[in-house]
Amino acid sequence: MSWPCSLRSREADMGVRVQTADFDLATEYQRLRDESGQAGAIATFTGLVRDYGDLQDVRGLFLEHYPGMTETVINDLIQQAHKRWHIQQVQVIHRVGELLLGEQIVFVGVSSAHRTDAFAACQFIMDALKTSAPFWKKELTDAGEHWVEQRATDLIQAQQWDQDD
């Protein structure tokens, strides 16, 4: 059994993945469990593609990103989370390219000894990602396309974490 080898390859995967392919929640959850040793809690968040209501008959989204900066920004958010809470492992996955309504778009998983730290770090990373990671959504319809505008509510949600310092 090549356990040490497979363990190493999983460690290399933890952190940030930007990909066109879908992901499997059970696989990602198990990976966090395997990597986290004595964790008492794993909090995960999965975001799904929804209709933003800017256009009628939206069939899906196109997701563009800034390769390189995206990974740097999210890795920095993970480091900030490590400084603020007692957490163990973090996995962030964000999909890009064309996605249909209802498809999985983003995953954040955090392991910790305690649920409060896992919940808080998971929500912080998700809120901060929405307003600082360089991704852009375009709504796709049979009649045309439309770049989604940033929501003021997302900025307010992310700013709540500033006041805690």
Place this chain on the structure above:
Amino acid sequence: MSQPIQVHVKLFARLREELGTGDLTLALPPGSTAADALDQLAAQGEPWQQLKGDRPVMLAINQAMAKPVNSLQDGDELALFPPVTGG
């Protein structure tokens, strides 16, 4: 007069589509700021004038968020993009 600096400009999302390019190289006087780069691009007329318009333009220098007052060095990557909408 010293040699101009070369800055690699990257455009994303709505700006990339409306300006018709995702990459260009800009020659600027030494000591130029990101605001100077925006001024020079906007001076090309429509559709580039929108870079100085009402809609917010975010800046990143070498893949880190930046402000218009930040200065540029030769070889820097300056990215211009609309407010982000991921997640």
